[in-house]
Amino acid sequence: MPHVRRNVWxxxxxxxxxxxxxxxxxxxxxxxxxxxTSWWSLGAIHGIDVDIWxxxxxxxxxxxxxxxxxxNTLWRQCQHMTWYFxxxxxxFVSAFEQIVRDAVTKLGGPDDWTIPYWDYSDTDExxxxxxxxxxxxxxxxxPNFLHVKQRYGAVQFPNVQNPIKLxxxxxxxxxxxxxxxxxxTADGGSAGFGGVKTPFSHGDSDGTFGVLExxxxxxxxxxxxxxxxxxQLSQNPLELGxxxxxxxxxxxxxxxxxxxxxxxxxxxxxxxxRRPGMPADAFKNPTDTDWLEGPSDRKFVMPGxxxxxxxxxxxxxxxxxAPGLDYVYDDDxxxxxxxxxxxxxxxxxxxxxxxxxxxxxxxxMAPPKPAELLGANAGTVRIDSDVVESPVxxxxxxxxxxxxSLQANNLAAAAKQPDHVYLxxxxxxxxxxxxxxxxxxxxxxxxxxxxxxxxxxxxxxMFGVSKASKPQGPTGGNGASASFDITPIVDRLHxxxxxxxxxxxxxxxxxxxxxxxxxxxxxxxxxxxxx
Amino acid sequence: xxxxxxxxxAVKRLxxxxxxxxxxxxTVLALRESxxxxxxxxxxxDTLSGNIAALTRLPDLALMLLAMMPPLLASPxxxxxxxxxxxxxxxxxxxxxxxxxxxxxxxxxLLVTASLVLAAATALPAIAIGALIxxxxxxxxxxxxxxxxxxxxxxxxxxxxxxEIDALVYGTTHGIWCAGACWSLMLLPLLxxxxxxxxxxxxxxxxxxxxxxxxxxxxxxxAAWPRLRVGREVRALNYRAACRNPPTAVLETxx
Numbered sequence: 118m119p120h121v122r123r124n125v126w127x128x129x130x131x132x133x134x135x136x137x138x139x140x141x142x143x144x145x146x147x148x149x150x151x152x153x154t155s156w157w158s159l160g161a162i163h164g165i166d167v168d169i170w171x172x173x174x175x176x177x178x179x180x181x182x183x184x185x186x187x188x189n190t191l192w193r194q195c196q197h198m199t200w201y202f203x204x205x206x207x208x209f210v211s212a213f214e215q216i217v218r219d220a221v222t223k224l225g226g227p228d229d230w231t232i233p234y235w236d237y238s239d240t241d242e243x244x245x246x247x248x249x250x251x252x253x254x255x256x257x258x259x260p261n262f263l264h265v266k267q268r269y270g271a272v273q274f275p276n277v278q279n280p281i282k283l284x285x286x287x288x289x290x291x292x293x294x295x296x297x298x299x300x301x302t303a304d305g306g307s308a309g310f311g312g313v314k315t316p317f318s319h320g321d322s323d324g325t326f327g328v329l330e331x332x333x334x335x336x337x338x339x340x341x342x343x344x345x346x347x348x349q350l351s352q353n354p355l356e357l358g359x360x361x362x363x364x365x366x367x368x369x370x371x372x373x374x375x376x377x378x379x380x381x382x383x384x385x386x387x388x389x390x391r392r393p394g395m396p397a398d399a400f401k402n403p404t405d406t407d408w409l410e411g412p413s414d415r416k417f418v419m420p421g422x423x424x425x426x427x428x429x430x431x432x433x434x435x436x437x438x439a440p441g442l443d444y445v446y447d448d449d450x451x452x453x454x455x456x457x458x459x460x461x462x463x464x465x466x467x468x469x470x471x472x473x474x475x476x477x478x479x480x481x482m483a484p485p486k487p488a489e490l491l492g493a494n495a496g497t498v499r500i501d502s503d504v505v506e507s508p509v510x511x512x513x514x515x516x517x518x519x520x521x522s523l524q525a526n527n528l529a530a531a532a533k534q535p536d537h538v539y540l541x542x543x544x545x546x547x548x549x550x551x552x553x554x555x556x557x558x559x560x561x562x563x564x565x566x567x568x569x570x571x572x573x574x575x576x577x578x579m580f581g582v583s584k585a586s587k588p589q590g591p592t593g594g595n596g597a598s599a600s601f602d603i604t605p606i607v608d609r610l611h612x613x614x615x616x617x618x619x620x621x622x623x624x625x626x627x628x629x630x631x632x633x634x635x636x637x638x639x640x641x642x643x644x645x646x647x648x
Numbered sequence: 649x650x651x652x653x654x655x656x657x658a659v660k661r662l663x664x665x666x667x668x669x670x671x672x673x674x675t676v677l678a679l680r681e682s683x684x685x686x687x688x689x690x691x692x693x694d695t696l697s698g699n700i701a702a703l704t705r706l707p708d709l710a711l712m713l714l715a716m717m718p719p720l721l722a723s724p725x726x727x728x729x730x731x732x733x734x735x736x737x738x739x740x741x742x743x744x745x746x747x748x749x750x751x752x753x754x755x756x757x758l759l760v761t762a763s764l765v766l767a768a769a770t771a772l773p774a775i776a777i778g779a780l781i782x783x784x785x786x787x788x789x790x791x792x793x794x795x796x797x798x799x800x801x802x803x804x805x806x807x808x809x810x811x812e813i814d815a816l817v818y819g820t821t822h823g824i825w826c827a828g829a830c831w832s833l834m835l836l837p838l839l840x841x842x843x844x845x846x847x848x849x850x851x852x853x854x855x856x857x858x859x860x861x862x863x864x865x866x867x868x869x870x871a872a873w874p875r876l877r878v879g880r881e882v883r884a885l886n887y888r889a890a891c892r893n894p895p896t897a898v899l900e901t902x903x
Contacts, residue, residue, distance in 0.1 A: 316861065413654065
C-alpha cells in the first residue's frame with residue numbers, strides 16, 4: 118500500500134504529522150553539510166550560494182564542504198524554466214520525504230510518515246501559511262523547527278505580513294489546469310503545463326516559465342519569502358526571505374509542502390478529461406525520449422536514506438506508486454474541476470448552442486501550428502510604479518486573420534478551431550527575486566484591478582529572475598519570459614467588437630509601493646496560434 | 649562519448665534549411681578540394697600579397713562559414729524568426745545574416761593574413777604556433793565572456809525601421825561574440841594543409857558546438873576548457889557518498 122500524502126489544512130486535530138516533521142528537521146539540521154542526507158545538503162541540491170549561506174549563519178567560513186566533484190554532482194540541480202521542472206522536483210521531494218521518514222522512524226515516530234501538501238487554492242483559509250509553521254516555539258517552549266526566522270524578508274515594505282496569506286490571484290489554478298499540452302513551445306505559443314523543451318543547461322533559451330511554474334509555483338515562493346523593498350530595490354540577498362531565492366528556498370520547511378502541492382497538481386492535470394475537440398495528447402505526459410531519458414548533458418542525482426547517490430530521469434517519475442517513489446495523494450480519486458470546452462467557447466463566440474455542440478464533436482484537433490507574432494509594444498518597459506501600462510500594437514494583417522478565425526459565421530460553416538492568443542513578457546530582468554506583478558489586459562481606466570478578474574491574464578514573479586539576468590546565469594543574461602493564454606479576454610473583446618489595433622497591458626505590483634525601474638521587460642508581445 | 653552525444657543533440661535539432669546549408673557547405677568544399685585546397689592561400693608571399701591572396705579567397709572563407717556555422721546559428725536564427733512578424737521574417741533573417749557574415753569575413757581576412765605571417769615568420773611549424781595561440785586564448789576569461797555573450801537573445805522590435813536595425817545589430821553583435829569565441833579555433837584549419845586540414849575542420853566544429861551547448865559560466869581563467877559533467881558524475885556515482893564519513897577520504901579511496 119503506497120504512502121498517502123495528505124492536505125495539511127485538513128489534517129485531524131490530533132494528527133502528529135507536523136510534530137514529527139519538526140523533530141525530523143531538527144535532527145537533519147544536526148547532520149553536517151558533507152552528509153547528503155543532512156538538511157543543509159538537501160537544501161543545496163536545489164541551490165546554494167555559499168556567501169548567502171554564510172551571511173545567514175547556516176554555515177561558517179570554516180565549515181567543511183563536500184569535495185568539489187560531489188558538489189558538482191549533487192548540488193545546484195534545480196530545474197526551472199524547462200520541461201524538466203516537474204520530474205526533477207518529483208524526484209527531489211520524494212528523496213527528501215524518504216530521508217525525513219527514516220529520521221522520523223529513528224526518532225521513534227511512525228514508519229509511514231509522508232510530507233503533507235499545502236493546497237493554497239482550496240479555500241480562503243487555506244491561503245494562510247499553515248499555523249504550525251508560524252510560531253517560533255512549541256507550546257512547551259522548545260524551538261519549533263518548522264519556523265525559520267529568515268522566512269520573510271529582513272527589509273520589508275510596508276510591513277512583515279503576519280500571518281502570511283497569499284493573494285487569491287497568485288494561487289488561481291483553473292487556467293493552469295486547463296492548459297492542454299505538457300510541452301510548451303518557444304515560438305510564442307503556450308509555454309505548456311510542464312514547460313518548454315530544453316537541455317539541463319538551458320543557456321540558449323529565453324528562459325520561459327512553464328504555465329504551472331508561473332502559477333501558482335513562482336508566486337507562492339515570492340509571497341511567502343517576501344523581501345519587497347520598493348524603488349531602488351535592494352540587491353542584498355540577505356534582505357530576502359528564504360523562499361524568495363532559489364539558492365535558499367529549500368531551507369524553509371514550508372518549501373517541501375509547497376512542492377508536494379505542485380507535484381499533486383501534476384497528478385490533477387493528468388486526470389483531466391479530454392473533451393471533444395481537444396488534441397489527442399491533451400493532458401498527457403510527453404513521449405519524447407529527450408524528456409523521458411534526458412537530459413543528456415547532466416544527470417539528475419539524489420541521495421537515498423543511506424546517503425548513496427542514485428541517478429534518475431523523467432521516465433522514472435511517471436508512476437508515483439512505483440517502488441522508488443511509493444506514494445499517492447489523498448485526492449487522487451477526486452474528479453478534477455471541469456475545463457472550458459470547445460463547445461462552450463464556440464457558443465461564447467456567437468455560434469448557436471446546437472451547432473456549437475455539433476461542431477465540437479466534429480472537430481478533429483490538429484496539432485497547433487507554430488505561433489505567429491500578432492503584435493508587440495515598443496521599447497523596454499520599466500516597472501517603476503504600482504501600475505505600469507504599455508500599449509501593444511497589433512499588426513493589421515494578423516489581426517484580420519485572427520478576427521476571421523473568431524467570426525461566428527466562419528466557425529459555424531466549418532469544423533475548425535478558432536485561434537488561441539498568448540501574451541508574452543519577454544526578457545524580464547530584475548536585480549532581485551523579490552518582485553511580483555499581476556498582468557491585466559485592457560483594464561478600464563482608473564479601475565480597481567481586483568474588481569476586474571475578467572481582465573487578468575496572470576501573475577508573474579521574479580523567482581529565479583535575478584540569476585537569469587546575469588550574463589553567467591542560467592539563461593546567459595537573457596532574463597526570463599512568461600506566457601499567458603489570453604484567449605478568453607480576446608474572445609470577449611471580439612464579441613464586443615472592441616478588438617482594435619492595440620491592446621493595453623497593465624502590470625500591477627502585487628505589493629503596492631514595490632515598483633522599481635530596475636525591473637524591466639524587454640518586450641511585451643502577443644502571438645496568435647492556429648490549428 | 650559525451651561530447652559526441654551533445655553535438656548529436658545539437659545537430660538533431662537543426663531546422664532542415666540549416667542542415668541543408670551545412671551539408672551544402674561541406675559538399676562544395678570537398679568538391680573544390682581536388683582543384684585547390686583551402687590552405688593553399690596560406691602558402692607564401694609577403695603580407696601585402698598575402699592580403700591580396702586572402703581577399704581573393706573570400707569565396708573559400710564563405711564556404712567554410714557555410715559549412716561550419718549553421719549548427720551554431722540555429723538558436724539565434726530561430727530567435728529572430730520567432731520574434732518577427734511573419735511578413736518581416738525574411739528581411740529580418742537576411743539582415744541578421746548580413747551583419748554576421750560581414751563580421752566573419754572581416755575576421756576571416758585577418759585570420760588568413762595572420763596565417764601567412766605565421767607561416768613566413770617562424771621556423772616552427774605554423775600549426776604548432778596556432779595550437780599555442782588557441783590554447784592560450786582558451787584559457788583567458790575573454791574566451792568565456794565571448795561564449796556567454798553568444799547566449800544572448802535580445803528583445804527585438806516588431807515594427808518599423810527599428811525592427812530592421814535590431815535584426816542587423818543583433819547579427820553584427822552576434823558575429824563579434826561568435827568570432828571572439830571561435831577565432832583562435834578557426835585559425836587552426838587555416839594553418840594546416842592536406843589531410844590535417846580536413847581533420848581539424850570537423851574537430852573545430854565539434855568543439856564549437858560543445859562549447860555553445862555548455863551553460864554560461866563565470867568569467868575567470870580556464871573557465872572555457874571544453875568539459876562535460878557527465879563523466880565526473882558517473883565516476884562519483886561509483887563511490888559511496890560521503891554520508892557521516894570524512895568526504896574526501898570516501899571519495900578518494902572508494903572503488
